[in-house]
């Protein structure tokens with residue numbers, strides 16, 4: 412039978428700062444191991460932490476973008492445990508007074524998996540948040556056979572923990588939540604949120620129950636999930652596994668499981684009996700933070716949210732809802748689109764060209780929009796040539812292909828070199844008249860209502876033209892003379 416699914420996510424996200432949370436060591440990825448360390452992030456006795464203000468401000472900014480509130484005072488706590496990746500034997504984190512409380516993440520339609528967009532259960536859903544707190548990342552350990560390697564470059568990197576309420580009801584909603592969150596964090600410049608680089612990591616809590624009136628079932632926590640698509644697969648697996656157990660009346664126990672991507676299954680790690688007692692206590696080395704002055708400062712930095720940007724694109728540039736959402740899904744793409752907009756060119760046409768031609772080409776080559784060789788101004792000049800009738804849309808695609816390879820050239824010069832030229836009106840008229848005179852049979856057929864033959868006549872004009880005029884203009888001229 413089918414059960415009601417309840418999911419909550421805990422997302423760890425590295426905050427984009429130049430230095431670590433409590434020391435001046437550089438934050439890094441992929442550098443020679445153990446080259447960005449000091450007594451503080453190595454946890455040497457007597458070393459004292461100093462707060463990274465930028466990390467605190469960016470966490471508050473993240474909270475503001477998703478409607479969180481801030482407690483008047485936020486403070487730091489020690490979470491005590493022994494593990495080789497945490498040499499102090501405690502992690503500095505926030506327990507009862509985090510920087511941000513509450514809030515909600517909107518699930519954008521285009522953030523759902525593409526094969527699921529037609530089946531969205533609750534459009535415009537928001538997933539409520541419990542809190543966002545700030546802590547330090549631990550060192551990175553790599554296990555090789557019976558030995559382990561530890562790199563302390565990552566130890567002390569500012570890490571936000573974003574805890575959702577258990578509002579998520581399917582694997583697809585979890586997928587959309589992570590995509591939406593990732594987009595918001597990128598848009599705010601808070602994190603690059605790149606899962607492949609471990610900048611965004613996620614634990615999933617999932618439980619099943621029969622009826623709405625039943626209490627929540629025992630929670631199963633999935634750890635070590637490192638891609639959004641793996642999270643979707645892991646949740647599907649876990650729903651099926653727990654459902655089969657419940658069908659057979661096997662009681663569920665609160666437990667932690669790991670996802671094995673290669674085998675496509677979850678495996679038991681530990682049950683509640685082995686849960687740690689972290690003996691939290693207030694950190695004696697760090698003063699609490701009065702949030703009001705920081706909140707005031709950060710309020711001015713809140714950027715437009717993706718859905719606000721999409722609404723503005725729809726309203727100001729007349730693009731469709733879907734196109735607006737695609738264009739606002741990436742901060743660099745939104746900037747590019749706005750830079751390519753020209754009063755003389757309908758926004759819809761700019762959007763179409765970017766989504767169909769430009770993004771197609773970039774995806775094919777695996778290039779990010781920020782590294783696009785064709786600058787927005789060049790694209791604007793190209794689209795202006797379509798708008799003034801010099802180029803047909805097919806011809807514009809050909810010019811674009813050359814422009815992409817030689818981005819320093821001017822679109823008009825490329826059009827010239829390909830023989831695409833705006834014939835002057837007299838020239839074009841003479842060519843059209845000649846085509847009419849030379850093809851009386853087809854002309855009669857067009858006049859009798861067979862408009863398809865306009866294409867044939869257009870082809871005749873194109874063939875005899877010394878340059879390649881815009882076929883649309885030719886057809887229009889033929890139409891005005893014959894119909």
Ligand SMILES: [Zn+2]
Nearest residue numbers: 434436449452
């Ligand atoms: Zn350090």
